[in-house]
Amino acid sequence: MSDRSSTDEATVPRRDAARNAELALLLEVAGTPKPGNVDRLRDHPDLHFDHFLAGAVGAAPGLRLAAGSGPLGEAFERAVAGMTEQRGGNTQFGALLALCPLVRAASRDDLSSEGVRRVVAETTVEDACSFYRAFDHVGVAVDDPPEGMADLDVRRGSDAIPMVRERDLTLADLMERSGDGDGVAREWTDGFPRTFEAAERVVADDGPVSERGARAFLHLLADEVDTFVATTSDEAAAREATERAQAVLAGEEDAASLAEEFVERGINPGTTADLVAAALFVALERGVEV
Amino acid sequence: MSDRSSTDEATVPRRDAARNAELALLLEVAGTPKPGNVDRLRDHPDLHFDHFLAGAVGAAPGLRLAAGSGPLGEAFERAVAGMTEQRGGNTQFGALLALCPLVRAASRDDLSSEGVRRVVAETTVEDACSFYRAFDHVGVAVDDPPEGMADLDVRRGSDAIPMVRERDLTLADLMERSGDGDGVAREWTDGFPRTFEAAERVVADDGPVSERGARAFLHLLADEVDTFVATTSDEAAAREATERAQAVLAGEEDAASLAEEFVERGINPGTTADLVAAALFVALERGVEV
Numbered sequence: 001m002s003d004r005s006s007t008d009e010a011t012v013p014r015r016d017a018a019r020n021a022e023l024a025l026l027l028e029v030a031g032t033p034k035p036g037n038v039d040r041l042r043d044h045p046d047l048h049f050d051h052f053l054a055g056a057v058g059a060a061p062g063l064r065l066a067a068g069s070g071p072l073g074e075a076f077e078r079a080v081a082g083m084t085e086q087r088g089g090n091t092q093f094g095a096l097l098a099l100c101p102l103v104r105a106a107s108r109d110d111l112s113s114e115g116v117r118r119v120v121a122e123t124t125v126e127d128a129c130s131f132y133r134a135f136d137h138v139g140v141a142v143d144d145p146p147e148g149m150a151d152l153d154v155r156r157g158s159d160a161i162p163m164v165r166e167r168d169l170t171l172a173d174l175m176e177r178s179g180d181g182d183g184v185a186r187e188w189t190d191g192f193p194r195t196f197e198a199a200e201r202v203v204a205d206d207g208p209v210s211e212r213g214a215r216a217f218l219h220l221l222a223d224e225v226d227t228f229v230a231t232t233s234d235e236a237a238a239r240e241a242t243e244r245a246q247a248v249l250a251g252e253e254d255a256a257s258l259a260e261e262f263v264e265r266g267i268n269p270g271t272t273a274d275l276v277a278a279a280l281f282v283a284l285e286r287g288v289e290v
Numbered sequence: 291m292s293d294r295s296s297t298d299e300a301t302v303p304r305r306d307a308a309r310n311a312e313l314a315l316l317l318e319v320a321g322t323p324k325p326g327n328v329d330r331l332r333d334h335p336d337l338h339f340d341h342f343l344a345g346a347v348g349a350a351p352g353l354r355l356a357a358g359s360g361p362l363g364e365a366f367e368r369a370v371a372g373m374t375e376q377r378g379g380n381t382q383f384g385a386l387l388a389l390c391p392l393v394r395a396a397s398r399d400d401l402s403s404e405g406v407r408r409v410v411a412e413t414t415v416e417d418a419c420s421f422y423r424a425f426d427h428v429g430v431a432v433d434d435p436p437e438g439m440a441d442l443d444v445r446r447g448s449d450a451i452p453m454v455r456e457r458d459l460t461l462a463d464l465m466e467r468s469g470d471g472d473g474v475a476r477e478w479t480d481g482f483p484r485t486f487e488a489a490e491r492v493v494a495d496d497g498p499v500s501e502r503g504a505r506a507f508l509h510l511l512a513d514e515v516d517t518f519v520a521t522t523s524d525e526a527a528a529r530e531a532t533e534r535a536q537a538v539l540a541g542e543e544d545a546a547s548l549a550e551e552f553v554e555r556g557i558n559p560g561t562t563a564d565l566v567a568a569a570l571f572v573a574l575e576r577g578v579e580v
Binding site: 058208 | 339
């Protein structure tokens with residue numbers, strides 16, 4: 001299918017931030033091995049590679065809104081709603097939560113830790129309400145809410161909205177309160193330090209971009225326990241996942257065998273994958289070519 | 291990453307024709323094994339799975355134009371230009387050529403053999419000029435032009451445009467003249483019979499949609515020689531590819547082994563893959579759920 005490209009640079013449209021975000025979702029799921037996750041070579045029992053492809057395409061209109069100037073929460077809700085137009089359930093909820101403020105910052109030519117902090121600081125109570133509505137579209141595995149926040153349990157979906165308004169909580173406030181149990185929320189609060197660091201790794205790496213993503217995944221997992229594993233399995237499994245990623249990086253364990261084992265045991269470092277999608281987006285915006 | 295979906299059907303946006311076309315491109319490349327093609331498990335030496343992901347995302351703005359009412363040739367040229375924003379060269383030229391009129395027909399609620407014949411019949415000399423311009427964006431392996439058409443060789447790209455205008459050829463005229471050597475052009479001229487037939491097979495099949503696409507691929511290849519193999523390898527290789535696809539369907543040969551062998555030998559039934567993308571699009575429009 002391929003002769004040599006004679007691309008006329010001048011007439012080729014550049015992918016914009018919304019398209020790069022969609023492509024980042026696709027490159028993330030393609031990257032292999034990412035122990036415990038769906039990837040190019042592995043499916044979960046009820047969650048197939050195809051579901052992620054459809055999730056990414058379905059999320060695109062919401063990502064387009066994130067690249068605009070309307071309410072960020074609405075963009076996120078729309079992205080999640082579109083993502084669910086497939087039969088696998090939740091594929092990329094956390095990745096979209098990470099991507100939306102990054103896409104907004106990129107669309108302002110302000111894709112830096114400070115830039116995304118500004119985006120986060122601007123979120124409103126209405127954005128928080130949209131965030132709750134997003135949970136109406138799809139079941140998402142989350143921890144029990146922190147002490148004193150039972151009426152704000154995200155699993156209540158839009159039923160929690162009156163309480164969000166009563167407490168006058170912005171989306172930034174909510175993320176700050178969820179940071180202990182959720183690695184994506186922590187990125188929101190801290191200016192996405194792990195995302196930008198992983199993006200630098202992807203930029204400095206070489207080879208196919210999805211494979212760079214898989215390598216970034218191992219480093220992220222080795223650096224910090226995955227909050228999704230802590231929620232869906234337990235703390236011990238989360239610690240084990242991190243220790244075994246360290247072993248892979250030390251050359252003591254084989255990543256592909258670990259991937260088989262984790263899929264079999266249902267150990268799924270989904271938050272780490274979310275951050276890889278975010279990092280791939282930043283890397284694409286930084287000019288990494290596919 | 292997955293709890294059970296509790297999707298609220300009423301509020302979930304449906305994928306439109308342009309998005310279904312993009313998704314069809316992604317499901318096509320994911321489907322495995324498709325002997326000789328890049329798929330979920332196989333890359334070519336200079337053409338990686340990632341290139342197809344970026345090709346599909348890049349083509350999306352052009353596919354959006356195809357779903358509108360402007361010139362179809364311009365939509366195609368734009369799709370090809372966007373497709374090339376990756377380093378693999380030509381990934382989906384033929385698939386986009388097949389998809390554009392189908393997307394246009396679908397956007398008119400007229401996705402049938404007759405409906406797409408109407409779209410083809412409406413193409414103009416300007417559409418033919420845009421078709422030639424598309425060859426400026428990327429190298430595409432094609433046959434020598436038929437007798438008496440040397441000055442219309444598509445490899446001349448936009449340099450051939452004065453001659454297209456002089457001869458007053460529409461894009462439908464060009465496709466008719468190219469049908470002998472190109473399976474996609476033949477679909478244009480004949481009302482996409484193989485595409486619609488393969489789509490019916492995909493609809494009637496079950497399991498993950500990309501895997502249905504891979505099965506449809508084998509049937510298409512077993513039914514008819516692949517014109518891209520005839521062009522890039524030779525007629526004997528094209529006949530062999532078809533015979534061995536027949537052997538796979540007869541249970542006499544293993545599809546995965548054949549895929550390894552064909553990739554190694556550079557036998558690439560790209561036109562058959564193009565028709566699979568087109569068939570997957572029709573199937574998605576017919577309501578097949580991912």
